[in-house]
Amino acid sequence: MNSKRKQPAITPALKSQREPRVHGVRYIALSYEGCSEQIQVRPPNLSARGMFINTARIFPEGAVLNLRFRLAYTNVEVQTRCEVRHCIPGVGVGVEFIGISPDAHAKIAREIEMETKSLTQMVKRTSGREKKKAR
Numbered sequence: 001m002n003s004k005r006k007q008p009a010i011t012p013a014l015k016s017q018r019e020p021r022v023h024g025v026r027y028i029a030l031s032y033e034g035c036s037e038q039i040q041v042r043p044p045n046l047s048a049r050g051m052f053i054n055t056a057r058i059f060p061e062g063a064v065l066n067l068r069f070r071l072a073y074t075n076v077e078v079q080t081r082c083e084v085r086h087c088i089p090g091v092g093v094g095v096e097f098i099g100i101s102p103d104a105h106a107k108i109a110r111e112i113e114m115e116t117k118s119l120t121q122m123v124k125r126t127s128g129r130e131k132k133k134a135r
Contacts, residue, residue: 028053028069033081041092044069048109050082050096059084059093067095071111073118078104 025046030039030053044051059065063084070077082095097105 025051025069025072028067030055030068031066032059033064033066044092046108046112048105048112050085050094052092052094054092056090057093058089059087061086064098065095067097071107073111073114074107076107076111078108080104 025044028041028044030041031037032039039055039057041053041055044053061084065082065084066079067082068077068079078100080097080100083098084093085096086094
């Protein structure tokens with residue numbers, strides 16, 4: 001196998017963060033605290049401490065948002081408040097969970113573990129197939 005061949009796109013995304021991040025969210029609802037308007041968002045990338053939410057909406061750093069989402073593997077619904085840590089206009093916002101229950105935090109950590117394990121297995125299978133083709 002050519003050692004310079006690119007690994008599947010999953011691997012760099014997992015290794016480039018300080019903690020694992022996955023796309024393990026099936027459903028997400030976001031609203032500005034104090035407003036009833038639901039904000040359109042696309043699937044986020046999730047970590048145990050927060051997530052990056054893809055949205056064209058601009059929020060100031062420090063803004064508090066209400067967040068509800070359903071985890072993809074376990075189908076567990078999580079409801080929490082979060083604080084905007086950074087905003088990239090037109091792209092999205094990085095938020096940190098605030099006031100999240102220990103139970104919800106543990107369920108998110110389990111979800112990340114399950115998805116990371118699944119992605120690692122997928123990379124190994126893909127890598128194994130490439131080795132067989134090279135023979």
